[in-house]
Amino acid sequence: MLKPLIAVVMLLAGTSVFAADTPLTAAQYAQKLGVGMDVDWARTDRGIREFDPLIVRDFYDAGIRHVRIRVADNMTEARLIHLRKLVEACEQYGIIPVIAYQADNFKADPDAKNEAQLVAWWSTVANFFGTGHPTLGFDVIYEPADKLNRDLPALNRAYENVVRTLHNIDAQRMIFIAPRLRAAPEDLSSLKLPPHSQNYLLAEWHIFPWGPQKNSGKYPWTSGTAAEKAAIRARINTAVRWQQKSGHASWVGGWAVGESIKNVPTESQMAFAHFMACELNKVKIPYAINTDTQFYDGEEGAWRPGPEPLLKMMIAPECDKPDARPGHHEVKSPVHGEKSASPAAASTTELKARPASSASQG
Incomplete structure (x- = not known):
């Protein structure tokens, strides 16, 4: 049903400002991801309504280097056009x-x-x-959760079909696949990876997606005891x-x-944020912060x-080895401090703080 639409909108799609002499590998791409944030710019009515391209500039200035644009609904012409708007805004301001x-x-x-x-959903997006x-x-x-927790063959089969479909459309598209049990790192080894897929296939996993939660009567983080820290390090x-075994x-x-x-x-939140960010930075694994509406x-x-x-702590913590930060960049304060220049600085450095109402336009 969307084939005529796709043919038209593809002619209108803009080209990326990220030109490269040679294609990125997945390993290089992962390091370019740096610190990111989960966003609802295409998932909720409010997120769609309030999105303004200048929000992306604010994210870059705060030290955010990628956004995870979550989508829940079936794809329509309006949603495809909105996604293009988001992608082009990200490219303009240097965010992946x-x-x-x-x-x-x-x-x-x-x-x-x-x-x-x-x-079919992914084929529509990829063709667009x-x-x-x-x-x-x-x-x-x-x-991945629910029945997928008990049907690993179905999950791996779906990944194989989606990855093949997407790479038939663009052989160099970066694709993430996540293990079952809500992307538990312990289940990464259950993923069935296509041979020689290291260059364009990455794994996505979760740890504390909504923070420390009660689990079987126990809290994985209270005051940051040695046992709690050891348990988190073990998962990381x-x-x-x-990664070392699979090459991905x-x-x-x-x-x-x-x-x-x-x-x-709270003090506990600050301590947890510092520990988590530093541990991930130490092993050079990029991460996204959940979620944009909190900040x-x-x-x-x-x-x-x-x-x-808290945001500053999660983006750029002062760790024992600060040079180990993924996507290393200088950020003194994500909200009120000095800001780094974005790739679009030539056209944005003279922009003043926009009126509050502008976020709801467009």
């Missing part, structure tokens, strides 16, 4: 966009019909963007060992400190002042 699909139907019932819908936008990544299913090291790069698709952080963060007020078009110290 990653489109992530929720795939609720397939997670709830991984039968042949829902697998075909998954492949074609071979342009070389830094655009596709996260096939974020947080599981992913590191998988990986990315943490989202982590958070838990509870509401729209106000001043950024889309209606006002500004960062929330309360969580500023």
Whole structure:
């Protein structure tokens, strides 16, 4: 049904500002991801309504180097056009966009019909963007769960079909696949990886996607005891060992400190944020922060002042070895401090702070 639409919009699609003499490898791409953030710019009505391209500039100035654009619904002409708007804004301001699909139907019932819908959804998106936008990544299913936890063959079969379809459209498209159990690092070894796929296939995994939570009567983080830190390091090291054994790069698709952080963060949240960020930086695994609405007020078009110290900690912590930060960059304060120049600096350095109402335009 969307074939005529795709043919038209592909002619209108812009070219990426990220020109490269040689294609990126997955390992290089992972390091360019640096620190990112999960965003609802294409998932919720509010996120879609409040998005303004200048928000992307604010994210870059804060030290964010990629965004995980979550999408939950079926693809339509309006959503495709909106996705293009997001991708082009990211390219303009030097941020890597990653489109992530929720795939609720397939997670709830991984039968042949829902697998075909998954492949068709991604085929529509991939054909729309074609071979342009070389830094655009596709996260096939974020947080595989539900029946997929018990049907590993169905998950691997779907990944094989989607990856083959996407790479038939663009052989150099960066694709992320995640293990079951809501992308648990312990299950990375269960992924069935196509031979010689290291250059364009990465793994996405989660750790504390919504922060420390009660689990079987236990909290994985209270005050940062030696046992709690050791347990977290063990999970991270599981992913590191998988990378070393498989030859594939990986990315943490989202982590958070838990509870509401729209106000001043607690001492425990700050301690957890520092430990998590430094541990991931130490092993040079890029990560995204969950989620944009906790830190950024889309209606006002500004960062929330309360969580500023926490955001700074999660983006650029002072670790024992600061040079080990993925996507190393200088960021003194993500909200009020000095800002680094973006690739579009020539056209944005003279821009003044926009009115609060501008975030709701467009």
